[in-house]
Structures are given as C-alpha cells and as structure tokens.
Amino acid sequence: MSVLVDRLKSVEEPHLVRRGTRRLAVWVSLGLVCLAAVAALMLMQGFDRQLNDINKTYAVRNAARELAHALSQAEASQRGFLLTADPQFLQPYREAVSSLDRRVVALMEMTTDDRGQSDRVASITGDISSKMAEMDRTVELVATRRNEEAQTLTETGMGARLMAGVSATLEEFIAEEDTKLADRNQQIDQTRTGLVAALIAALTAAAILAYALLMRTQKQVSALAQRHRGLLSQNEALEEEVAERTRDIEEARAHAERERQRVEALLQDTNHRIGNSLATVSSLLALQVMRAESDDVRTALEAARLRVHAVASAHRRLRLGDDLETARADEFLAAVLEDLAETQTDGGRIAVRGVLSPIEVSARDATTLGILVGELVTNALKYAFPGARSGTITVTMARDEEDVPMLCVKDDGVGMPEGENATESGLGSVIVKQLSAQFGGEPHYATVDGGGLEVIIRLPELGRASTAKKDDAN
Numbered sequence: 031m032s033v034l035v036d037r038l039k040s041v042e043e044p045h046l047v048r049r050g051t052r053r054l055a056v057w058v059s060l061g062l063v064c065l066a067a068v069a070a071l072m073l074m075q076g077f078d079r080q081l082n083d084i085n086k087t088y089a090v091r092n093a094a095r096e097l098a099h100a101l102s103q104a105e106a107s108q109r110g111f112l113l114t115a116d117p118q119f120l121q122p123y124r125e126a127v128s129s130l131d132r133r134v135v136a137l138m139e140m141t142t143d144d145r146g147q148s149d150r151v152a153s154i155t156g157d158i159s160s161k162m163a164e165m166d167r168t169v170e171l172v173a174t175r176r177n178e179e180a181q182t183l184t185e186t187g188m189g190a191r192l193m194a195g196v197s198a199t200l201e202e203f204i205a206e207e208d209t210k211l212a213d214r215n216q217q218i219d220q221t222r223t224g225l226v227a228a229l230i231a232a233l234t235a236a237a238i239l240a241y242a243l244l245m246r247t248q249k250q251v252s253a254l255a256q257r258h259r260g261l262l263s264q265n266e267a268l269e270e271e272v273a274e275r276t277r278d279i280e281e282a283r284a285h286a287e288r289e290r291q292r293v294e295a296l297l298q299d300t301n302h303r304i305g306n307s308l309a310t311v312s313s314l315l316a317l318q319v320m321r322a323e324s325d326d327v328r329t330a331l332e333a334a335r336l337r338v339h340a341v342a343s344a345h346r347r348l349r350l351g352d353d354l355e356t357a358r359a360d361e362f363l364a365a366v367l368e369d370l371a372e373t374q375t376d377g378g379r380i381a382v383r384g385v386l387s388p389i390e391v392s393a394r395d396a397t398t399l400g401i402l403v404g405e406l407v408t409n410a411l412k413y414a415f416p417g418a419r420s421g422t423i424t425v426t427m428a429r430d431e432e433d434v435p436m437l438c439v440k441d442d443g444v445g446m447p448e449g450e451n452a453t454e455s456g457l458g459s460v461i462v463k464q465l466s467a468q469f470g471g472e473p474h475y476a477t478v479d480g481g482g483l484e485v486i487i488r489l490p491e492l493g494r495a496s497t498a499k500k501d502d503a504n
Contacts, residue, residue, distance in 0.1 A: 059242065062235030069228040084214050090140045090147070091207045097133040098200045100126045101158065105193060108165040112172055112184065123169065127162060134158065147203060154199045161192040357396040359427055359435075360386035366400045367425060370407050379420045380411060387428040389435055395469070395492055399437075402465040406439040406485055409458045414443025414483065421482075435469075435492045442482040446475070462487075 107123035110116065134155055141147040171179045364384050371382040391399060403425060410423050426438040459473075462485075466473050469489035476484045 059235045059239035063232055063239060066228045066232030066235060070225060070232065074225070081218075084211060084218070086140070087207050087211045087214065090137070091204055091211070093133065093137045093140060094200050094203050094207070097130070097137060098197060100129050100133055101161070101193070101196060104130065104162070104165060108169055112168055112177075112181075115172055115177070120169070123165075127165070130158060130162060147206060150199055150203050150206075154196045157192045157196045157199075161196065164192065356390045356392055359389040359391050359396065359399065360384075362396050362400060363403055363425065363427060366403060367407070370404060370411075379418070380415055381422045382407060383422060383424045385424065385426045385428070389427065389429065389492070391492055398465060398468055399489075399492065402462065402487075403437070403439070405458055405461050405465065406437075409462075410439065410441045410443065410483070414441040414445075416444065419443065430488070435489045437487045437489060438484065440478060440482065440484040442478065442480070445477050445481050445483050 104123055104126035107119045107126060111119035111123065134151065138148065138151050141151055168184060171177070363386050367382050367384045407423055407425065414423070415421050421442045423439065423441045426436075426440070428436060430436045462473050466487045466489070468491070469487075470491035471487045471489045474486045476486070478484050
C-alpha cells in the first residue's frame with residue numbers, strides 16, 4: 031500500500047510543479063504587462079510635457095529674435111531718416127517702435143516661470159526705453175531740420191552702447207534657450223528609448239502570457255470536449271427517459287380526458303333527469319290544479335307548479351364549464367329566460383328580454399340564481415300584466431361600479447297596488463328574500479316612471495367561490 035502511495039506521489043509531484051510554474055509564469059507575465067503599461071503611460075505623459083516645453087522654448091526664442099529684429103528695424107529706419115531726411119523711413123520706424131513694448135511684455139510673460147531669463151528681460155527694459163528715447167529725439171531733431179544737433183547726439187555713442195548691450199543680452203537669452211532646447215531634445219531621446227524598452231517588455235510579457243493562455247485553453251478545450259461527449263451520452267439517455275415519460279403523460283392525459291367527458295356526461299344526464307323529474311312533478315301539479323274545486327287551492331297549486339317548473343328549467347338548462355364546477359351566468363340565464371318565455375308568456379303577449387354579462391358562478395350558485403330569476407319573472411308574469419295586457423320583462427345581470435354582481439328584473443306592467451308592501455305581499459317575496467340572502471343581498475323594490483315595477487338585488491357573495499378556486503389554481 032505504501033509503495034502505491036509513493037508511486038502516486040511521484041506521479042503527482044511533477045504535475046504539481048509544472049502547474050505551479052505555469053501559474054507563476056502567468057502571474058509574472060500579467061505583472062510585466064501591467065508594469066509596462068504603467069511605464070508607457072508615464073513616459074507618454076513625460077513625452078507630452080517635454081514636447082510642450084520644446085514648443086514653449088521655440089516660442090520664447092522666436093519672441094526674443096522678433097524683439098531684436100524689431101529693435102534693429104527701428105534703429106536702421108532711424109539712421110536712414112537721419113542720413114537722408116526722407117519721410118519714407120518714418121513709417122517702418124514707427125511700426126517697429128510701436129511693437130517694442132508689446133514684444134517686451136509678451137517676452138516677460140513667457141519667462142515668468144524662469145527666474146534667470148525673466149531677470150535678463152527685466153535688465154534690458156531700461157536700455158530699450160533709453161534707446162527708444164534717444165531714437166525718438168534724433169528723429170524729432172531731423173524732422174525740425176536740426177541735423178547738426180541730431181548728428182552730435184548720434185556721435186556721442188550712447189545709442190550704440192545701449193544697442194550693443196541690448197543685443198548682447200538678447201543673444202545670451204537666445205543662447206540660454208538653445209541650451210534648454212538641446213537638453214530637452216536629449217531628454218526626449220531618453221524618453222523615446224525608455225518607451226521602446228517598455229513596449230518591448232510589454233510585447234515579451236504579452237507573448238509569454240499568450241503562450242500560457244493558449245496552452246491552458248487547449249487543455250480546457252480538451253476537457254470540454256470530453257465533457258461534451260459525456261453530456262451527449264447523458265442527453266441521449268435523458269431524451270429516451272423523457273420520451274417514455276411523455277408517452278405515459280399523454281396516456282394519462284387521454285385517460286383523464288375520457289374520465290372528464292364521462293363525468294361531464296353523467297352530470298349533464300343527472301341534471302337532465304332531475305329536471306325531467308321536476309317537470310313530471312310540475313305536470314302532476316297541473317293535473318291537480320285541474321281537479322281542484324277551490325279557487326284558493328288552485329291558486330296555491332298553480333304557484334307551486336310554477337316554482338317547480340322554474341327549478342326544473344334551472345336544472346335542465348345548466349351547462350358546466352371545462353372544470354365541471356363553474357358555469358357562465360349569461361349563458362345559463364339566457365336559456366332559463368328562453369324556457370320561461372316559451373312556456374308562460376301566453377303566446378308571446380309578454381316579451382322576456384335578457385341583458386346579461388359573462389359572470390362565472392359555481393354550479394350550486396347557478397341553480398339558486400336560476401330559481402331566483404325564475405321566481406322574479408314568474409311573479410311579474412302573474413301580477414304585472416292582468417287580463418290581456420301585453421308588455422316586456424327585462425332581466426339585467428351585470429357588475430356595478432364596486433365590481434359586485436347586480437340582478438335587476440324590471441317590467442312595464444301595472445306596478446304595485448297603492449298601500450301594498452312588496453316585501454310582505456306573499457310567499458314569492460319571502461322566497462326572493464331568502465334566496466337573495468344566500469348571496470349576501472336584499473331585494474329593493476321601486477316603482478318605474480310610467481308604470482311598472484323594478485326589483486334590484488346586489489349579490490356580493492355570488493361568484494366568490496369560483497374566484498377563490500381560480501386564485502388557488504394560479
């Protein structure tokens with residue numbers, strides 16, 4: 031066992047050493063690249079500063095030479111005017127003199143950061159002023175035709191000495207700027223050499239890093255290829271398993287669909303059988319009405335028959351949704367109203383209309399809602415249109431501003447007799463009140479302008495069960 035362990039160690043140690051060396055090379059290369067980049071950035075900034083200094087030196091040299099040239103131009107024009115008294119020399123003289131002050135100020139501003147050069151410029155400002163005064167005096171004397179005085183002033187040599195001093199100082203100034211320019215050119219050469227060295231180091235480090243990354247990438251690609259082959263085999267196995275489970279799910283779904291259809295058919299058949307049974311009871315009550323001798327008995331039996339017929343109509347017309355637990359109130363009530371209109375309106379003398387919104391309710395609520403609507407419509411058919419009076423009964427089912435379902439049954443018949451309370455008029459009103467209470471509502475009776483009666487019932491509990499089931503499913 032120890033031999034095997036030693037062998038494994040002997041195999042792993044060179045691998046670990048190579049791996050550590052590769053990692054060290056990568057880090058060293060990254061460090062060299064970063065250092066080279068920083069060095070190149072710093073050298074470039076220094077290079078920019080040196081270029082700015084060189085440009086400034088050239089500008090200072092040019093300004094000094096322009097000052098010397100302007101002074102020489104002024105002196106030459108002054109001498110020409112002195113010798114010839116020709117006025118054409120005055121214009122270049124005045125132009126040169128007018129630019130001297132501006133050039134001296136500009137030169138002093140350029141040398142504010144160089145104390146030595148600034149002192150040189152300051153030292154010649156007085157000589158330049160004296161020279162300008164001497165030249166102005168000479169020009170003035172010649173202009174007033176006092177040439178002997180002008181010649182005497184010139185022969186004193188003061189102007190020549192002043193001019194020589196200014197020229198010597200400007201030459202020293204320019205020589206100093208030339209020395210600075212040579213030093214800065216040498217610095218630029220050194221910076222260029224350092225920049226090239228930094229770029230070479232960066233390229234070398236980048237080459238080492240690229241090689242290390244290439245080797246690492248090749249190994250990763252090989253590992254990925256091997257993993258890809260493993261994933262392909264696993265994917266094939268998973269696809270087979272998914273296909274098998276999909277088949278099982280499809281079979282289970284088909285079985286569930288068949289069961290749902292069977293249950294739906296059973297529910298529809300059950301509702302239809304209940305409706306038929308209740309219709310049979312309604313027919314038996316109709317036969318009993320025909321045999322009854324008392325008017326009160328016939329009235330009571332007829333009322334019972336109509337209510338049984340309404341319940342039978344509600345069961346026969348009930349159509350459940352795909353979930354077998356809910357129904358659409360508009361579809362269900364439209365069928366109930368159609369049934370009531372066909373069987374109780376005396377040949378179309380009374381029209382029954384429905385204005386219904388698509389509200390989903392549970393199956394139990396749908397049956398109760400159908401009985402409630404049947405009771406209200408039946409009461410309107412019995413009492414709103416006595417004799418051969420014709421009219422219209424409108425049933426409205428919609429949600430109000432607070433999203434609460436609201437049922438409204440309105441007719442244009444004779445309305446309520448004066449002094450009679452609709453809420454206590456009979457068994458029908460009691461039934462309507464109890465059925466409304468199951469949905470958390472209460473009937474409100476109101477007389478319609480122009481004749482007729484309107485019953486409004488807010489049903490806040492209607493449809494809450496189906497909504498809660500939908501929320502749970504989501």
